Amino acid sequence: MNINIQYRCDICSNTQLNEDKCQCCGSESLKKEEYVKENSQSSLSSNLEVVIVGGGIASLSVIRCLIEKGIHSITLICKEKHFPYYRTAIPKILLDPPFCNNPQFFIEQKKFYQKNKINILLGFTVKLIDLKNSIVIAEKDLVRQEIPFSKLVLAVGGEPNKPPFIQQSSSNDIIPIHSIADMEAINSLFETRVIKQVAIIGAGLSGIEISNALRRKSAKVTVTLVEIADRILPRQLSKTASKVFMDVLLKNGIQLKLNSQIKAILCEGNTKIIEFSNGENITCDLICYSCGIKSSVQLAQSIGCKINHGIIVNEYMQTNVSNVFACGDCCEYNGRCYGNWTDSMKQGIVCGKAIIGEFTKYIHTPMPYFVFSFIGVYSVGIIEGESILKQNGNEFMEIFLKDGCIIGGNLLGKIITKVQRDLVTSIERKTEGEEAQLLIEKWKTYF
Numbered sequence: 001m002n003i004n005i006q007y008r009c010d011i012c013s014n015t016q017l018n019e020d021k022c023q024c025c026g027s028e029s030l031k032k033e034e035y036v037k038e039n040s041q042s043s044l045s046s047n048l049e050v051v052i053v054g055g056g057i058a059s060l061s062v063i064r065c066l067i068e069k070g071i072h073s074i075t076l077i078c079k080e081k082h083f084p085y086y087r088t089a090i091p092k093i094l095l096d097p098p099f100c101n102n103p104q105f106f107i108e109q110k111k112f113y114q115k116n117k118i119n120i121l122l123g124f125t126v127k128l129i130d131l132k133n134s135i136v137i138a139e140k141d142l143v144r145q146e147i148p149f150s151k152l153v154l155a156v157g158g159e160p161n162k163p164p165f166i167q168q169s170s171s172n173d174i175i176p177i178h179s180i181a182d183m184e185a186i187n188s189l190f191e192t193r194v195i196k197q198v199a200i201i202g203a204g205l206s207g208i209e210i211s212n213a214l215r216r217k218s219a220k221v222t223v224t225l226v227e228i229a230d231r232i233l234p235r236q237l238s239k240t241a242s243k244v245f246m247d248v249l250l251k252n253g254i255q256l257k258l259n260s261q262i263k264a265i266l267c268e269g270n271t272k273i274i275e276f277s278n279g280e281n282i283t284c285d286l287i288c289y290s291c292g293i294k295s296s297v298q299l300a301q302s303i304g305c306k307i308n309h310g311i312i313v314n315e316y317m318q319t320n321v322s323n324v325f326a327c328g329d330c331c332e333y334n335g336r337c338y339g340n341w342t343d344s345m346k347q348g349i350v351c352g353k354a355i356i357g358e359f360t361k362y363i364h365t366p367m368p369y370f371v372f373s374f375i376g377v378y379s380v381g382i383i384e385g386e387s388i389l390k391q392n393g394n395e396f397m398e399i400f401l402k403d404g405c406i407i408g409g410n411l412l413g414k415i416i417t418k419v420q421r422d423l424v425t426s427i428e429r430k431t432e433g434e435e436a437q438l439l440i441e442k443w444k445t446y447f
């Protein structure tokens with residue numbers, strides 16, 4: 001084992017071999033530290049230089065896995081200037097702008113990266129991968145870094161899907177619901193303009209959470225949710241459950257525009273006019289949108305990875321290019337880009353293990369979805385086919401069965417806490433027949 005010297009930046013945790021200004025953030029506050037470099041025969045870790053592109057839950061899961069296995073020669077390159085954070089919690093920034101500095105918002109704290117000697121480059125974008133020489137080239141303003149790798153992980157997530165009517169609009173302040181920067185952009189518009197009418201395009205999970213946050217931000221704001229489908233949360237809720245939840249939204253002052261195909265968005269000064277295909281239109285001061293995610297594939301494509309909707313990976317998160325892995329929202333496994341938190345996390349773990357030669361197959365299992373806005377909404381499993389339903393006001397339960405076997409459910413209101421765990425267990429155990437019926441009867445008594 002050799003004792004080596006490196007310099008760690010107090011501000012961003014970047015490590016480098018010289019004591020000049022930090023190559024990552026320009027800070028002059030660098031501390032000398034020793035690190036142990038094992039010799040080449042002693043372990044697998046000495047041969048590994050893992051570079052991970054993208055700072056989300058997928059990449060952090062890879063890191064956690066590698067650390068657990070004693071691998072510390074890891075560089076994490078994040079385009080955003082923040083440590084990996086809970087993307088699902090960004091709506092909170094609208095209500096409480098300082099929340100984006102709150103430790104609870106970050107999946108791991110700065111000291112985690114310091115303690116584990118992760119070389120983390122915040123605000124750097126990988127522009128180029130030199131596969132022949134196994135080097136990643138990352139840039140931040142005029143700073144350019146070349147980072148060698150033996151294993152490369154692409155965990156670059158996705159970009160908000162931009163429908164043609166947004167691409168063609170002349171307004172550049174139609175804001176996606178995707179990152180801290182987007183929430184800061186919305187907050188800044190509220191500070192600098194009078195915002196009374198907001199339209200949210202897309203009534204999925206994030207569209208609804210943002211509607212709630214905006215209503216709570218200012219009671220004077222009118223929020224209209226615009227959705228092309230005939231109901232809200234069409235992927236998570238049955239028609240009946242969706243109807244119950246829609247009534248709750250309406251009672252809370254959210255206006256709904258369903259079955260609404262947008263033709264164009266016009267701008268007159270700061271005012272925007274959404275024109276619908278049926279000839280109707282609405283006027284608003286701010287438009288936010290959440291119309292799905294498009295996997296980021298450009299980097300992978302540039303080095304010859306196979307691409308379909310996402311970067312194609314096998315069950316170990318390996319791409320077709322040797323020593324290059326992909327996981328999270330950017331990848332496609334078995335013909336599907338899952339685009340959710342839990343799958344990104346699970347794929348990251350599978351990827352981390354594969355890097356060190358521990359091959360465990362990735363298996364997708366249906367995961368529950370929660371909405372915490374207005375009343376709780378919970379959805380798990382398959383939401384189609386025959387169902388058994390019980391409702392009392394906003395308390396709602398619909399259980400889905402196939403050939404007598406419990407396959408999924410929608411729960412709304414306080415009933416969630418009473419039924420949720422048993423419901424998941426019954427789906428996992430494929431509870432069927434009389435046992436399933438008795439269980440559902442028991443759940444009905446909770447109303």
Ligand SMILES: Cc1cc2nc3c(=O)[nH]c(=O)nc-3n(C[C@H](O)[C@H](O)[C@H](O)COP(=O)(O)OP(=O)(O)OC[C@H]3O[C@@H](n4cnc5c(N)ncnc54)[C@H](O)[C@@H]3O)c2cc1C
Nearest residue numbers: 054055056057058079125126156157206328329339340341
């Ligand atoms: C408001 C909201 C609510 C959500 N709610 C839910 C929910 O209830 N349940 C659920 O399961 N999922 C939910 N999701 C989706 C979930 O957050 C994502 O599926 C998950 O965060 C994806 O993680 P990831 O690590 O794959 O990618 P990301 O979190 O997107 O991270 C990828 C990172 O890579 C960076 N990057 C891209 N290109 C480069 C480059 N060239 N160089 C360097 N860095 C790069 C990006 O800037 C980004 O920071 C929600 C998402 C949002 C926005």
